[in-house]
Structure formats: structure tokens, C-alpha cells
Amino acid sequence: MLNTPAKLVILRLFNMTFGRIPFCSRLFRKILVLVMIKKAKKKYFASSRYFDIKDLES
Amino acid sequence: MAKDNTEKDTGIYREIALGQIPRILGLGDRKKYSVTSGCFDRYYWHYKITDFPNARFQEAALLLALIYKKEFMGNIFYNKPAVLDWALQAVSFWLKIQRGNGSFDEVYPRENSFIATAFSAAAATEAVLLLDKDILPSRKLIKTGDWLAKNNNEDVGNQMAASALALYNIFLITSLEKYKIASEEKIKKILASQSGEGFFPEYGSYDVGYMSICVSYLAQYARKNQSPELDNALVRAASFIESKVRPDGSYDWAEMSRQTQYIYPFGLGLIKSGVLDSHVRGLSDGAVLNPAWMDDRFCLPLTIDYLRTAMEC
Numbered sequence: 001m002l003n004t005p006a007k008l009v010i011l012r013l014f015n016m017t018f019g020r021i022p023f024c025s026r027l028f029r030k031i032l033v034l035v036m037i038k039k040a041k042k043k044y045f046a047s048s049r050y051f052d053i054k055d056l057e058s
Numbered sequence: 059m060a061k062d063n064t065e066k067d068t069g070i071y072r073e074i075a076l077g078q079i080p081r082i083l084g085l086g087d088r089k090k091y092s093v094t095s096g097c098f099d100r101y102y103w104h105y106k107i108t109d110f111p112n113a114r115f116q117e118a119a120l121l122l123a124l125i126y127k128k129e130f131m132g133n134i135f136y137n138k139p140a141v142l143d144w145a146l147q148a149v150s151f152w153l154k155i156q157r158g159n160g161s162f163d164e165v166y167p168r169e170n171s172f173i174a175t176a177f178s179a180a181a182a183t184e185a186v187l188l189l190d191k192d193i194l195p196s197r198k199l200i201k202t203g204d205w206l207a208k209n210n211n212e213d214v215g216n217q218m219a220a221s222a223l224a225l226y227n228i229f230l231i232t233s234l235e236k237y238k239i240a241s242e243e244k245i246k247k248i249l250a251s252q253s254g255e256g257f258f259p260e261y262g263s264y265d266v267g268y269m270s271i272c273v274s275y276l277a278q279y280a281r282k283n284q285s286p287e288l289d290n291a292l293v294r295a296a297s298f299i300e301s302k303v304r305p306d307g308s309y310d311w312a313e314m315s316r317q318t319q320y321i322y323p324f325g326l327g328l329i330k331s332g333v334l335d336s337h338v339r340g341l342s343d344g345a346v347l348n349p350a351w352m353d354d355r356f357c358l359p360l361t362i363d364y365l366r367t368a369m370e371c
Binding site (some may be wrong): 001002003004005007008046049050051053055056057058 | 080081083087088094102103104105106107108109110112134135136139140167299
């Protein structure tokens, strides 16, 4: 799920409105973790997909 | 004055560049069937922090082409099919993100950036020429060539130099004479802008760092399309840079028009400038900035320049 200008605008609108309320901001973060990591088919891990020397033989 | 330095040991450029290659490979989506396969903007394809890919990261195509094609000490990437695949994927993704008018974006969507178009096109076309692969559809390349021919940023010499090289490469690939003419027009504009002291202006005044980029691209251009005027301008430019760089390779960047802290050595090496002696000394002493000190965006093109200095100077 790549970012797009439309998604970014919606995110920033949220950040500037409901996102200012700590509860909403925490809730949003929990939703992101659920959608992108815990329930995702292809899980997102920020510190992954770097170069591995074994890649040269693939 | 420029002097002959053919005996110079440029090994330090090779060592520094080789140290950055695994880092740069980590910026790319190297999965063959991913929708962003070949994208080297990790902030876009992996972190998803940005909402569009910065075309300048696709300059990685040239780095990959160089390490695939050139055998040199310490190059574990030489002739590896995986590296060739990644290089071709990087070029393909570059084509994929091309705007309808042939331009590319760097800072925001629909920017139609002159700098991103000039530099990414120069790198992608250099990669294709080096790999000798017919993978650039002419209609797409022609769009970029036409856009570059029509647009200029005469305030900034280094961008004009990159656009001239890109146009000349497009001429070499398409055999369309109009791009050779367009590249020569760009060169004429650059030469006309050179000051009496020898510098190519960067927003009205001199900046050694950006001028070294300008010299790098102009010297590459001069190898392909020689002219005595350009050779003379390069010698004058090198002399100007030499007058500003100290024996330890540093210079007073705070007084420069763009406060740039780095030096691109490739062009200076090609024209045998004595600046390389000072720069190598500064790098050996850890006294001057090198690609490892920089962020991803600026590390990439400087690493390419270091690698080419080591291989070709």
C-alpha cells in the first residue's frame, strides 16, 4: 500500500485536527500497527530489505 | 594551474565508493515482481513516508551499471547477473515515473523538475550506453529529450551541464541530430556564463562544490563531443577551483553562493587538475567531507563520481 498525494492530504488533515488529541493520535497508531504489521499478509518492518550478500547469487 | 597528475593514487576514491555500495543497494526495491521493483527511493517504496518517488534516486542505475561492467580491485559485484537485473530494473522504474511531458519530479508531485530530469536522464542514459542494452523506448526518451531541449535553468551551471550530457547521450542512443544540436546550445549558454575569473555561476556567484559538479559533467561531455572552447573553459574553471582549495583539500565553503561542502573529483581528474592532490590528502586525513558523511540523497551521485574517478582517472 504505497502512499499517494491524496492519502497524504487526508493524513495531514487528520494530524491537524483529531490528531492533536492524544487519544486519537494513539488510536491511529494502534490501527496502523494492526493493519500494517499484525494483520497484514505482507508485514511491514522498517529495518528490513537492506542488501544481503546472498542477494548476489539470486 | 592545471597540471599533469597521471601518477596519482586514486585508490582512496575506490575504497570510499565501495564502502557505500551495500548501503545504496539497500535503498532499492530489488524484488523482481514488486510493483516498485527498481525504485531506489526507500522513503517511498519501503517506509511509505513520501507520496511520490524522487527521480534522483534512480541515478543508482549508473552505479549498478558501473559495478557490473568494470572489473577492479575489491569489486565483488562485477559481472553478477543479479546486479545487471537491478540496473535494468532501476532504468525501467525511471521510465515508469516519467511525467507525460517527459520531465521528472524531485521535491513534490508534478514539479517538472529541471534538475531531476537533467541528472536522472544523464545517469540513466549513461547506464544504458555502458550496458549496451536496448531497453529505452525511443518515444519515452524523445519526450525527455524534447523537454530538456526546451527548458533551461541558466542561473545554475551544474544543472545545465547535466542537461547537456543527458541530451548528448539521447543523441547517441536515438541518433537524432536535434539532440546533439540542443546539447551544443546548452554548452554555448554555459560557456557564455563563465566569469572572467573562470567560474560558472551558481545563483549569481561562485560555489566550488557545485562548480566541481559542473566540471564533472562538462568534462564527461568533452570526452564525447570535443571542442577547443570547452577544453579551454574547463582549464580556466579548474584554475579557479585550485585558487580556492587549500593544500589540505578544504575550502571556505561559508563564503560560497550555495555553501556546498563537498568536491566532485571526476571532472577535475579527467582534466588532470592539481586539486586532486589536495583532495586525496584531505580524504586520507579524514579532513574533508566524503559520501559516507552524507544523507542518502546526496551520497548516491557523489559515490558514482568517486567510483568513476577511481576507475577512469
